[in-house]
Amino acid sequence: MTQDVTKAAVRAAAGDRATLRFDGTRAGIVLDATGLGGAERDALEAKVRAAAEAAWSGEVRMVVTAERINRRIIAVASGKGGVGKSTLAANLAIALKARGRRVGLVDADIYGPSQPRLMAAEDERPTAKDKVLDPVATPFGVPMLSMGQLIAPGKAIAWRGPMAAGALTQLVDADWGATDTLVLDLPPGTGDVQLTMVQKHKPAGAVIVSTPQDLALIDATRAIDLFDKAGIPIIGLVENMAGYICPHCGEASDPFGNGGAQETAARLGLPFLGRVPLAIGIRTASDAGAPPAAGNGADGVAFHTIAAAVDDWLHQH
Numbered sequence: 138m139t140q141d142v143t144k145a146a147v148r149a150a151a152g153d154r155a156t157l158r159f160d161g162t163r164a165g166i167v168l169d170a171t172g173l174g175g176a177e178r179d180a181l182e183a184k185v186r187a188a189a190e191a192a193w194s195g196e197v198r199m200v201v202t203a204e205r206i207n208r209r210i211i212a213v214a215s216g217k218g219g220v221g222k223s224t225l226a227a228n229l230a231i232a233l234k235a236r237g238r239r240v241g242l243v244d245a246d247i248y249g250p251s252q253p254r255l256m257a258a259e260d261e262r263p264t265a266k267d268k269v270l271d272p273v274a275t276p277f278g279v280p281m282l283s284m285g286q287l288i289a290p291g292k293a294i295a296w297r298g299p300m301a302a303g304a305l306t307q308l309v310d311a312d313w314g315a316t317d318t319l320v321l322d323l324p325p326g327t328g329d330v331q332l333t334m335v336q337k338h339k340p341a342g343a344v345i346v347s348t349p350q351d352l353a354l355i356d357a358t359r360a361i362d363l364f365d366k367a368g369i370p371i372i373g374l375v376e377n378m379a380g381y382i383c384p385h386c387g388e389a390s391d392p393f394g395n396g397g398a399q400e401t402a403a404r405l406g407l408p409f410l411g412r413v414p415l416a417i418g419i420r421t422a423s424d425a426g427a428p429p430a431a432g433n434g435a436d437g438v439a440f441h442t443i444a445a446a447v448d449d450w451l452h453q454h
């Protein structure tokens with residue numbers, strides 16, 4: 138077979154990803170797998186090798202290369218539980234994806250991992266190759282890994298920081314392929330577990346979620362201190378459950394007060410990223426594994442506004 142036939146066969150299999158050189162009876166292929174996940178890379182490599190070997194009667198040698206992706210972690214944190222941190226993390230990931238980023242989601246909440254349910258991936262189990270995990274796909278184009286997929290429920294409650302950070306390493310160092318932005322849903326609170334996690338995995342920035350109540354805001358200030366201590370910049374503050382939207386008439390009211398997080402942000406000189414209203418639709422959609430940011434409804438709007446601010450921040454840093 139001729140070199141031209143082999144070139145055409147390799148090109149048909151690999152497009153622009155392959156360069157081919159001939160040296161006597163040997164065909165050498167360099168395959169650029171930048172941006173492909175593990176399974177895609179293996180499949181492409183096998184396809185190109187098969188095409189080359191069918192066309193070339195001599196030896197075929199192949200080298201697979203990939204550019205390093207500069208992947209950044211955005212931590213989503215809260216001073217206490219139940220403020221909607223996981224809801225925000227899931228919707229932020231989906232809304233950042235809608236802005237063209239390649240987003241993955243890591244659920245590091247060892248106390249109550251809820252991302253598999255929020256992201257409609259409860260029945261998925263990650264596989265591992267050479268001890269490196271392969272994130273599970275979700276219906277929203279955001280691959281995901283969760284502590285809930287690694288550990289039995291309730292098992293990690295008594296973990297100290299180093300153990301939690303060690304488990305997190307498995308999730309962060311997984312085969313994320315082309316993912317350039319990892320949204321990290323941290324465990325609620327500001328103790329040793331959270332500090333060790335952020336010190337070890339150095340997020341590019343943090344989003345702090347709070348409800349308008351004073352107590353939650355005091356807790357939010359503790360979360361801000363935690364990131365200051367670890368030298369991680371705060372991208373900004375999100376106020377969740379801010380104002381109640383009546384499902385019947387659509388009227389907004391403020392059962393927990395109004396603007397507390399915005400005032401706290403201003404007082405601390407931090408950016409305010411936006412308010413998410415308390416809306417029954419957000420809860421029912423989340424419980425049903427259909428995050429509002431994935432649809433076109435009114436409940437998704439606030440998350441897209443917040444994602445736009447986070448996206449800007451990432452462009453500037």
Ligand SMILES: Nc1ncnc2c1ncn2[C@@H]1O[C@H](COP(=O)(O)OP(=O)(O)OP(=O)(O)O)[C@@H](O)[C@H]1O
Nearest residue numbers: 218219220221222223224325414415416419420423
């Ligand atoms: N803006 C909102 N409007 C209505 N319900 C909300 C809103 N945000 C979150 N919720 C609901 O509040 C509950 C707690 O939210 P979520 O699990 O996201 O909080 P969390 O801070 O991650 O909690 P945890 O401490 O358990 O990790 C969930 O039932 C969620 O659907």
